[in-house]
Every structure is written in C-alpha cells, then in structure tokens.
Amino acid sequence: MPDLAIIIPSVLNGLTTGALYALVALGLTLIYGVLHIINFAHGALLMVGLYAVYFLNVQLGIDPYVALFIVPPLMFALGYALQRGIIGKASHGRDENILLVTLGLSIVIENLSLFVFKSDTRAIDTPYSFEVVEFLGAFLPLPKVIAFAGALVTAALLWLLMSRTDLGKAIRALAKEPKGAKLVGINAEHVFAMSFGLGIACLGVAACLLLPSYYVSPQVGHGFVLIAFTIVVLGGMGSFVGALIGGLIIGVVEALGGLFLGESLGQIGIFLIFILVLISRPTGLLGHKV
Amino acid sequence: MTDEKKPAGIVRRDFLQTAGTAALGLGITGLPTVLRAQPASVKIGLIHPVSGFIAFSGNQCREGALMAIADINAAGGIKSMGGVKLEAVLGDSQGKPDIGAAEVAKMAEAGINGIVAGYASSISLATSQEAAKTNTPHVVDVGVSDQIVSRGLTNTFRFSPGYGKIADFAVANLDAINKAAGSPAKTAMIIHEESLFGTGTADLLSKKLPENGIEVIEVIKHANPTRDFTNIVLQIKAKKPDLIIPANYYNEYVLLARTMRQQRIEAMGIYSVLGGAASNYKFVKEFPEAAENIMDCNHWFNPKSEVALARKAAAEAKGLVYTYEVFLAYNAVLGLADAIERAGSTDKEAVNAALSSSNMDMSFMPYGPTRMVDGQNEGAQPVNTQVLKGDIEVIAPKEFASAEAVFPVK
Numbered sequence: 284m285p286d287l288a289i290i291i292p293s294v295l296n297g298l299t300t301g302a303l304y305a306l307v308a309l310g311l312t313l314i315y316g317v318l319h320i321i322n323f324a325h326g327a328l329l330m331v332g333l334y335a336v337y338f339l340n341v342q343l344g345i346d347p348y349v350a351l352f353i354v355p356p357l358m359f360a361l362g363y364a365l366q367r368g369i370i371g372k373a374s375h376g377r378d379e380n381i382l383l384v385t386l387g388l389s390i391v392i393e394n395l396s397l398f399v400f401k402s403d404t405r406a407i408d409t410p411y412s413f414e415v416v417e418f419l420g421a422f423l424p425l426p427k428v429i430a431f432a433g434a435l436v437t438a439a440l441l442w443l444l445m446s447r448t449d450l451g452k453a454i455r456a457l458a459k460e461p462k463g464a465k466l467v468g469i470n471a472e473h474v475f476a477m478s479f480g481l482g483i484a485c486l487g488v489a490a491c492l493l494l495p496s497y498y499v500s501p502q503v504g505h506g507f508v509l510i511a512f513t514i515v516v517l518g519g520m521g522s523f524v525g526a527l528i529g530g531l532i533i534g535v536v537e538a539l540g541g542l543f544l545g546e547s548l549g550q551i552g553i554f555l556i557f558i559l560v561l562i563s564r565p566t567g568l569l570g571h572k573v
Numbered sequence: 574m575t576d577e578k579k580p581a582g583i584v585r586r587d588f589l590q591t592a593g594t595a596a597l598g599l600g601i602t603g604l605p606t607v608l609r610a611q612p613a614s615v616k617i618g619l620i621h622p623v624s625g626f627i628a629f630s631g632n633q634c635r636e637g638a639l640m641a642i643a644d645i646n647a648a649g650g651i652k653s654m655g656g657v658k659l660e661a662v663l664g665d666s667q668g669k670p671d672i673g674a675a676e677v678a679k680m681a682e683a684g685i686n687g688i689v690a691g692y693a694s695s696i697s698l699a700t701s702q703e704a705a706k707t708n709t710p711h712v713v714d715v716g717v718s719d720q721i722v723s724r725g726l727t728n729t730f731r732f733s734p735g736y737g738k739i740a741d742f743a744v745a746n747l748d749a750i751n752k753a754a755g756s757p758a759k760t761a762m763i764i765h766e767e768s769l770f771g772t773g774t775a776d777l778l779s780k781k782l783p784e785n786g787i788e789v790i791e792v793i794k795h796a797n798p799t800r801d802f803t804n805i806v807l808q809i810k811a812k813k814p815d816l817i818i819p820a821n822y823y824n825e826y827v828l829l830a831r832t833m834r835q836q837r838i839e840a841m842g843i844y845s846v847l848g849g850a851a852s853n854y855k856f857v858k859e860f861p862e863a864a865e866n867i868m869d870c871n872h873w874f875n876p877k878s879e880v881a882l883a884r885k886a887a888a889e890a891k892g893l894v895y896t897y898e899v900f901l902a903y904n905a906v907l908g909l910a911d912a913i914e915r916a917g918s919t920d921k922e923a924v925n926a927a928l929s930s931s932n933m934d935m936s937f938m939p940y941g942p943t944r945m946v947d948g949q950n951e952g953a954q955p956v957n958t959q960v961l962k963g964d965i966e967v968i969a970p971k972e973f974a975s976a977e978a979v980f981p982v983k
Contacts, residue, residue, distance in 0.1 A: 286811070288811060289807045289808065289810075289811050292803075292807050293803070293804055293807055296801070296803040296804070296807075300800070300801045300803070393624075394624075397623075397624060397628070401632060402623065402624070402628035402629045402631070402632045403629055403632075403855075403894075404629050404823060404824050404827065406827060406831075406859060406860075408859060408860060412831070413831070413834050413835050413862075413863075415835055415836075415837075422835060422836050422837060424832075424835045496831075497800075497828075498824060498827060498828070500628070500629065500824070501624075501628065502624070502625065502626060502628060505626070505798075506798045506800050507800075537801075538801075538803070538804055541804040541805075542804050542807075542808075545793070545794065546793060546794060546795040546796060546799065546804065546805060549804075550796065
C-alpha cells in the first residue's frame with residue numbers, strides 16, 4: 284500500500300498530466316461535441332502541431348512557448364482549409380462520410396510524415412526541460428505546471444468565445460438548429476470551417492505546451508486520441524469546462540490506478556469511471572440533454 | 574593384362590567418352606551452376622515494424638538490412654550463382670505478430686528465397702513459425718526471446734545472442750563491477766515493458782540477481798506506449814534502490830530517463846539491459862546530462878574492428894543513428910547471404926543446411942567463432958557499455974573494452 288508521500292505527488296502529477304489530456308480534448312469537444320464531426324484525424328493533426336513546434340525550435344531556435352504565437356494560428360489556417368477544401372466537400376453533409384474522410388486524412392497525414400520525417404523519435408532540450416516546482420513535497424516538472432495553467436486559460440478563452448462572441452453564437456446556433464441557422468443568414472460553410480479551425484488551433488496550443496515534456500514521432504497521436512474522445516464524452520459533449528474537468532479526472536484516475544493496480548492494469552480505471560459516468564449521467568458530467 | 578597400343582592424337586570415340594563424362598561430372602558437382610539458368614535475383618524478405626509504436630526500431634532494422642544488401646550486391650552478389658544480385662522485398666508488420674505472419678505467408682506464396690525479420694521477439698516468433706510451414710530460411714535479426722530458437726524449427730536462425738545469455742552476462746558483469754567497487758550495491762528495481770522481451774528479461778534478472786547478492790525489491794511492468802512515468806519514478810524514489818534496471822523500448826526509455834532526472838533520483842547506477850541510453854547515440858546527443866554514466870548490457874559492435882567502424886561511418890553518412898538494430902539486421906542479411914553463397918542455390922533445404930553449419934567470420938562483432946546450435950549462434954555475446962564524457966564506451970569484456978567502468982556514481 285503506497286503511503287501519502289507517494290499518493291500526494293501522484294495525484295498532483297495526475298492533475299498536470301490530465302491538463303495535457305484536457306488540452307488535446309478541448310479542440311475535439313468543439314469539433315466532435317458541438318459540430319458532431321467525428322474527427323479521426325485529431326491525433327494526426329496533433330502530431331503535425333508537434334512537428335511544427337519541434338522544427339521551429341530546432342531550425343530557428345524558437346522556444347515552444349514563443350511558438351504559441353505562431354503554431355496555433357497556422358494550425359487554425361490548416362484546419363479551416365481542411366474543412367473547407369476537403370472534409371466539407373467530400374462528406375456531402377453525411378456523418379458517415381465525414382468519419383471516413385477524417386480517417387482517410389489521418390492515414391494520409393501519418394504516412395506522409397513517416398515518409399518525410401521517418402519514424403525517428405524527436406525531443407527537444409530546453410533550459411527548463413528538467414526544472415521542477417516543489418509543491419506539497421512533490422517535484423512537479425515546470426513544463427507540466429505551465430501546461431496546466433495553459434489548459435485553464437485555453438478552456439476559459441474558448442468558453443468566452445462560445446458564450447460572448449457572434450461567432451460563438453453562430454457555432455451554437457448551427458449545432459442546435461442547422462436549417463434555422465442557415466435561414467437567418469449564417470454562412471454555414473464558413474462557420475463550420477471556423478469551428479474546425481479553432482479546434483485544430485487548440486491542438487496547436489496543446490503541441491506547444493506538450494513538447495517540452497514529451498516527444499514527437501509520426502505515431503505520437505495514437506496515445507492521445509482515444510483518451511481525448513473519452514474525455515469529451517465524460518465531460519459532456521461540447522462542454523469546455525467539462526473537458527477540462529474530465530481531463531483532470533482521467534489524469535488522476537490514471538495516476539492512482541497505476542499506483543494501486545500496476546502500470547499496465549491502471550488504465551482500466553479510466554474506462555471504469557467512463558462507464559460509471561455514462562450509466563449514471565448519459566450526457567456526461569456537464570453535458571445538457573438535447 | 575593387355576598391352577593395347579593407343580593411336581596417337583584424339584580419336585572420336587575417346588573424345589565423346591571424355592566429353593560425356595565431363596559433362597555428367599560437371600552437372601553433378603555443381604561447379605557449372607553458373608552455366609545453369611539462374612534466377613534474375615535472390616529475393617530476401619525484410620519484415621519489420623516500420624509503422625506502429627516501435628516504428629523507429631523497425632525502420633532502423635530495415636535500413637541496416639538494406640545497407641547489407643547494397644554492400645553484398647556492390648561486392649558482386651552471390652558469386653556461386655554467377656553473381657546474381659539480392660533483391661529486397663519489404664514488409665511491414667506494424668508491430669503486430671499476426672500481421673508479420675501474414676506478410677511471411679504472402680511472401681512465401683510469391684516465392685521468397687529467405688526472410689530476415691522481425692525486430693521484436695513476439696513478431697519474430699510469429700514470422701519464423703509461419704516461415705517454417707514452407708521451410709523458408711528465416712534469420713531473426715534482433716528478437717531476443719530464447720523461445721525463438723527452442724521450438725525445433727529447422728528454418729530459424731539467429732546470429733545475435735538471446736536474453737538467456739544476455740541476462741547471464743549482465744548479472745556476471747554487474748557482479749564484477751560491483752565487487753570491484755567493494756560491493757556497495759545491495760538492492761535493485763527492475764522497470765520493464767510488458768511484451769515478451771521486457772517480461773522475459775525481467776523474469777531472468779529477478780532469478781539471477783539474488784544469486785549474486787543483489788536483492789530485487791520491486792519489479793514494475795509498464796504498457797507500450799506509456800505517456801507518463803512519474804508514478805513509476807515516485808515508487809523508485811520511495812524504495813531508494815541502489816540500482817535501477819530498465820528494460821524497455823526507446824520512446825519509453827526517453828520518458829523514464831527524463832522523469833528520473835526531473836524527480837532527482839539518486840542511485841548508485843542505472844544499469845539498462847537490452848535498450849538504454851548507453852546503446853543509443855541519439856539519446857546521448859539529445860540528453861547528454863541525463864545519459865552520463867548510464868550503463869547498458871546490450872548488443873554492440875567491436876569498437877576495435879576496422880570493418881565495424883567503417884560500417885558505422887557508412888551508416889552515419891546516410892544520416893542514420895548507428896543503433897544495434899542497424900548492425901544486427903545488417904549481420905542477419907550477411908549471414909543469410911553467406912549461406913546462399915555456400916549452398917550455391919536458393920534451394921531451401923540447402924540454404925537451411927548451410928545456415929546450420931555457418932562459420933562466418935564475425936570479428937566485427939565482439940563474438941567468438943560462429944557456431945550454430947539449434948539455430949542459435951553460440952559464439953554471440955553482448956557487451957557492457959557506459960556513457961562517459963558524452964560518448965559510448967565499451968567497459969566489458971576486457972578484450973573489447975575502450976574504457977574503465979565508473980561505479981558507483983553516487
């Protein structure tokens with residue numbers, strides 16, 4: 284039985300890891316939760332963001348946190364273009380087509396990156412990569428503490444955008460009543476692309492905050508995409524605060540599960556919680572009934 | 574006894590008799606195989622996990638095998654078959670044994686002449702089993718499980734050592750290093766990945782270390798991929814072992830080593846078995862401080878061999894990191910080609926027989942003479958390496974050592 288000296292640092296670490304998961308899930312909750320687009324390319328696009336941060340650092344010496352001003356806008360443009368140029372056109376408005384198109388996109392992106400970057404695992408060494416923050420007797424890696432704060436800020440910004448701006452209102456209107464939204468003059472194609480772009484921009488933020496404590500390879504997205512889908516459903520489809528809370532819960536459950544059940548079995552805890560929440564609250568923690 | 578006088582010169586009957594005998598003789602001895610119809614190429618199947626969670630290592634294997642094929646072809650191909658060239662047929666197991674086996678079946682149907690596979694032990698088990706159905710010669714490049722060569726398959730061979738030998742070697746050398754320092758290390762923790770390689774290695778070490786006075790206080794298994802190692806490192810911190818022994822793949826090793834540094838883990842030594850910083854130039858280059866003083870027991874080349882150093886330089890000129898996957902896959906192709914050369918044909922029985930009697934010179938590795946027993950090269954052995962001053966040095970065995978071990982670190 285582990286003692287408190289391990290349990291407290293483990294919980295704190297679970298929270299910081301969960302914040303990273305939440306960052307990846309925030310973009311997905313916008314795309315999947317609001318627009319109901321099952322984006323199988325989410326992991327592959329996270330990988331694109333991570334490579335962008337990596338090469339900006341290695342080639343131009345740009346710090347990953349400075350890259351926050353470069354990568355998310357670029358990822359937004361990529362997401363907008365993908366939705367407008369490929370996903371929207373190829374799907375013809377049918378959900379099953381969207382699913383297949385994003386699955387195809389993920390295969391193309393991953394194999395292209397395998398071809399271009401090879402399967403090499405790449406990591407960056409920053410002056411703060413090994414810095415830690417001491418808190419309640421735990422050594423918390425500085426990059427993960429920053430990622431934790433970044434996840435809170437990103438969730439708050441997205442919430443503000445969705446609740447206080449015209450774009451947010453248009454996205455919500457389109458999600459709830461597409462025909463009505465179009466009738467009142469909302470440019471559906473543009474708003475869909477903006478939403479998708481924003482979701483992918485979130486991945487850009489996640490990439491900037493993730494790389495100082497992680498690595499990038501063409502398969503790196505696989506480790507995050509399933510967990511991100513779990514968080515979105517757990518937190519409530521389309522709820523940014525729900526995604527944040529869901530991410531933190533998953534992070535803590537994973538950490539404690541690993542501690543008490545062993546690292547291999549620990550993953551079971553995530554899906555047990557997921558099933559329990561779905562049974563007791565089918566709309567997720569902060570989801571609303573449709 | 575008759576004393577028949579033969580006419581001078583060549584008579585027609587003698588000529589026909591001699592020519593007929595010669596033709597028959599040449600046909601039997603195999604010398605004129607060069608005159609027989611030869612295949613356009615000898616097809617070598619290279620099946621590796623070039624996508625999936627161990628894609629880095631799979632690609633390294635593929636690159637090493639392709640380098641060997643290019644070198645053999647540049648040196649004249651298979652000379653006993655009239656210089657016929659080797660042709661690589663590429664397969665991707667995606668890190669999954671069933672897909673690896675399916676690739677073998679596909680290649681066997683297409684008439685492959687030999688297979689080099691499959692990096693991971695679990696994949697190598699499946700590919701060799703499938704190849705056995707058609708008796709296709711199969712050389713395992715990296716897979717270390719001893720099960721690979723203990724199933725009585727007459728088509729399966731391995732030129733590199735298995736984990737039984739590696740574990741013996743790792744424990745014996747650790748014991749020697751520890752004793753030389755006055756036996757300060759008494760406890761160890763083993764951190765291993767969950768597949769056959771990690772589990773098998775951990776089991777062997779758990780049994781053997783106590784025999785040498787080192788108590789194994791905890792064995793922790795982790796999944797592939799593992800996104801965060803903090804939990805494991807917190808347990809290491811709480812248990813305070815003298816030695817930390819990781820046995821895992823590269824991505825997880827990177828995260829584990831980084832987390833140990835972040836959490837200020839202080840141990841007398843990190844002694845990796847089969848995979849670690851001290852057998853990867855990339856890790857040493859990217860994280861020199863985290864890598865310093867880490868010891869490995871792993872596959873390595875002979876640092877005193879001109880041939881090995883030339884191959885390392887050639888790989889690096891191609892932009893490759895010279896990891897053990899590269900040179901073990903290279904050696905596997907070399908061993909298979911040597912057998913085809915000696916067999917003088919691609920006949921499966923003949924190639925398997927030639928592999929069984931392989932006595933290839935492998936002085937570019939820290940090996941003794943090649944000697945196949947049930948498909949395993951008994952001359953193969955690992956070495957101990959340590960990261961010292963930002964470079965990888967061999968510290969044991971003595972005849973191959975380029976530096977003295979630094980132990981204990983703390």
